[in-house]
Amino acid sequence: MGIIKAFKLGFDYLKYDEDGNVQDTQRAVDDVNLDIEAGEFVAILGHNGSGKSTLAKHMNALLLPSEGTLWIDDMDTAREPELWKIRQKAGMVFQNPDNQIIGTIVEEDVGFGPENMGIPTENIWRRVDDSLKKVGMTAYRHHSPNKLSGGQKQRVAIAGVVAMQPQCIVLDEPTAMLDPNGRREVLEAVRELNRQEKVTVILITHYMEEVIHADRVYVMDSGKVVMQGTPREIFSQVETLKEYRLDVPQVTLLAHELKKSGADVPDGILTTEELVNALCRSN
């Protein structure tokens, strides 16, 4: 059984009137089934309002299902006694790094999580050293977080999660606010955690380029999972993705347009290298 598993998961946002009675319900997650293996790198795509973030918040019990069940490492997230264990298994990183950093010095911020878990002091420092190294931020450990760039802040936020040694990290649009360099740094740090430390990664993003290295992609629309497959399987379906208000990487779109214009190029090209091979093989 996978580390994250959902069975017929449903979630309703409730709107109350002035007397506290339920006035309206809005289904944000609808009949979602997931089975994510430990060590997988999974990407979730979907337009604004498709239910991605609501789903993500179930993965460390920030939200509890209205229907169905979600298990993290065999623990039902609705079982309150297990709440803290669940949150240690699955750490979350959000879009805005400024809302997630609380320490006045980088290393203190990273140490906050393990300290809160009651880890002995010398172990906290070992974890802080280790986490900063994994995201490439050791050189900044004595800096003030507010002097860092967006990409650096976001890596500190990731280190803070890593210090709690979770088995999964759920990242909800971690690069939306970053410049190109910051985006690259954050993505490299995440991929490295996945490859080296075998941390399961759930990445929610609107940047299609960030998805091409994922093992599996889920596409959401109106709260449901409407497509799933490898990046190549998903991005081969340019027109379907457009219907879901999504996009494909520019290189994939270019290959698709060339094909429509009569050039003999395969579907689902994901990298520059693949396109070069397809176009230059005869030269």
Place this chain on the structure above:
Amino acid sequence: MSIELKHVSYTYSPGTSYEIHALKDINLNIPDGEFIGMIGHTGSGKSTLIQHFNALIQPVSGTILYNGEDIWGEKYNRKELRSQVGLVFQYPEHQLFESDVLSDVCFGPMNQGLTREEAEAEAKKALRQVGFKEENYKKSPFELSGGQKKRVAIAGVLAMNPKILILDEPTAGLDPRGRDDILDQIAELHKVRGITIVLVSHSMEDIAKYVERLIVMNHGEVAFDNTPREVFSHYQELESMGLAAPQITYIMHALREHGLPVDISATTVEEARATILDALRESHSPLLKKEGGMGK
């Protein structure tokens, strides 16, 4: 109508140990009707610069002229300037505060002295122009999706009928379609209303697709100021500034290196498609067997 900056410099916390020279001797001319893009890594001075355009920040030295007049002159009406040079901040949704959408958009024009009725007319025009549906006018701004909130915030600035519209990352966090919709609307405003647009963005692909002129900020200075094609041809220098070129630029260079004679200055998917098809035709590539490979 134009904004002109002459030797503009700005320093945060001058005279303290936290002193930062955010802008150094900037000279820029922004004439009427241009669609300008601005890129630069975090902390390069972009946001500081655009806040000089409508007198939210006063330069430490140098002059800023709007239509030839010094905006920091003694009798200059800066309130009027701010309604002519509209600024939409990075998180426009944080600027919304009224109880319903229409009232929120009316706030600017009413502040300019219009009656509620006149203001509503301007507000409705602006909301239509950003593609916001009438059935949602009475909704609370906080019930809206991210893309809708951004539209309302942009409409709030548009309703004041600015001559120049400056947008700081208007599409951060939007899905691809939402991003395209908003940028298409902005391009339309530029075309129909003739508004000068300054678009600050971290997306090189969007910049390549929409703007006519690209200003690159680096360490408080203007590093490049030219057409996007020209600027992106310096992609290695851009990388050393923490930036990048659009993906297409890299693809074009890789194809050329592998012997396909494409135009390496292409920066959009459309341009790339055209030059690749030309190159394949020229080299009589077997990849173009169908109908002689003619693409429209």
